[in-house]
Amino acid sequence: MSFEWAPGEQPPILEPHSEAKLRVLRAYLHAYCDTLNLRFQRDEFRLDLVDGFCGGGTYREIDGSIVSGSPLIMLEEMQAADQRLNQNRRKALSVDYQCYFVDKERPHIEHLRDVLSERGYGSEDDRILVREGRFEAECGAIIESILRRQPRAGRAIFLLDQTGYSQVDLDLIRGIFRQLPAAEVILTYAADALINFLAGRPEVLVRLEGLGLDRAQALDLIEHKQRGQHALIQRTLKDLILSATGATYYTPFFIRPVVSRRALWFVHLSKHPTARDVMLQLHWELSNTFEHYGNGGLGMLGWDAMKDLDALDLFNFTAEDEEAVRLDLMESLPRELDAAVSKEPVPVGAVYRQVANQTAATRSQLDKVILQLFREREYDIRDKNNRRRTRRILRLQPTDHILLPDNLTLPFRAK
Ligand SMILES: C[S@@+](CC[C@H](N)C(=O)[O-])C[C@H]1O[C@@H](n2cnc3c(N)ncnc32)[C@H](O)[C@@H]1O
Structure with a gap:
């Protein structure tokens, strides 16, 4: 060169x-x-x-x-x-x-x-x-x-x-x-x-x-x-x-x-x-x-x-890679999140910061995974005023909080 x-x-x-x-x-x-x-x-x-x-x-x-x-x-x-x-x-x-x-x-x-x-x-x-x-x-x-x-x-x-x-x-x-x-x-x-x-x-x-x-x-x-x-x-x-x-x-x-x-x-x-x-x-x-x-x-x-x-x-960032990242995160993100959310609700912005250097997923790709986990009732999401968000939402705010659903406690979540 x-x-x-x-x-x-x-x-x-x-x-x-x-x-x-x-x-x-x-x-x-x-x-x-x-x-x-x-x-x-x-x-x-x-x-x-x-x-x-x-x-x-x-x-x-x-x-x-x-x-x-x-x-x-x-x-x-x-x-x-x-x-x-x-x-x-x-x-x-x-x-x-x-x-x-x-x-x-x-x-x-x-x-x-x-x-x-x-x-x-x-x-x-x-x-x-x-x-x-x-x-x-x-x-x-x-x-x-x-x-x-x-x-x-x-x-x-x-x-x-x-x-x-x-x-x-x-x-x-x-x-x-x-x-x-x-x-x-x-x-x-x-x-x-x-x-x-x-x-x-x-x-x-x-x-x-x-x-x-x-x-x-x-x-x-x-x-x-x-x-x-x-x-x-x-x-x-x-x-x-x-x-x-x-x-x-x-x-x-x-x-x-x-x-x-x-x-x-x-x-x-x-x-x-x-x-x-x-x-x-x-x-x-x-x-x-x-x-x-x-x-x-x-x-x-x-x-x-x-x-x-x-x-x-x-x-190398192909469409197949994107799907593989999504599938991987559906498994690995709950493992990463559970310890934190079992103690207290975690702001979405903090999740971005925590996992940023560990994945090739962008914020919007991470959002999609979190929203899918939310729709599948793995988590609840509340807004910054602690109001429950509906499962139909399409976008997350960094100030939204992720928490365990009311009817679940950690020991029963082991996968
Ligand atoms: C890869 S080329 C830069 C190409 C340029 N960035 C571009 O894409 O058009 C590297 C350049 O760094 C210069 N260079 C090498 N060591 C340097 C240093 N310690 N301080 C400043 N320039 C240096 C070289 O003379 C060379 O012109």
Whole structure:
């Protein structure tokens, strides 16, 4: 895979991995702007977009046509959002965005500058800051700038699209979440490249420790590799990324185009369940591009489900996967819920938060399962004023509460 740009030269060919990644980035920015604005009548929408590993701005298709890379996609989507969100509004919405584009390679930055000026983005446009440098060196100043522009909301999306697996310091992401809790981070991670590299040599162990693993974890990974347990390695890395970055929610799915066996990990990290849900909805919409080992029900992303499973089915957001998730949740959700609801009614919003990281189901898919269990009288549901809801309801509110039905106590529910 080549990511080389130079001024005056043709950009690199767009590989299927990058095509899939950019498609999701575009769709996510679109959905993000709509989610935050369609239901809220604000006058101003501020968003800061950080492309920390931005590259040269364009790619070339096999037929020679030129397509946008991530920095252009950010700009195009903000302009499109401005137009779209201002349609049919009496009072204009001011879409106030700021983009930060960073790359350590001078020729890449020069190529990007040329591309921006060809497309009419003037060098005096102060909504676009282009920096030649390492992201780790620029990150602190970028966070400060975001905090100055948005002292309260701190709304920002960081795309950290590294070429391999070791260029993004996970501690840096922890710092982003600490200072900007509303930020979201999209991190690419060449997990397969790391797996290929795993071996018991001392220099490999040192490098793994640099990624945040202690020696025992590093040796575990190497042992998994020797046994061919790739799914288990990915699971360990996922846990590492989550704990090292301090994110609360994540969607750890892989892009594996048909023509290539190399999987690229595309991880969305956030501290907000809605952000995760929006990303997950896109995975379902763009089915067959993203995948994961195992089924999509509860425990899908947990360690235990993987312990002794070497050969797992691939899950890739097809219609069959959706039905399998539904069937799995009809069994596994009551097991998860019963302990909690036997003590006290549990708000639906708390159920979303509790299971979010364990399943590929979106909120609306979870709602369907809860409503089916409700219609089958496994549970009662009350609204926030403790009024009984009828079994014919089609939608749940996060403030609804789930409780055991009046005539049931737990011992008789064992399945
Ligand atoms: C995968 S490419 C980015 C592609 C771009 N996001 C896109 O989709 O159009 C990775 C880029 O990161 C740059 N890079 C590598 N290490 C870096 C670092 N520590 N800080 C900033 N840029 C870095 C490389 O020069 C390369 O241009």
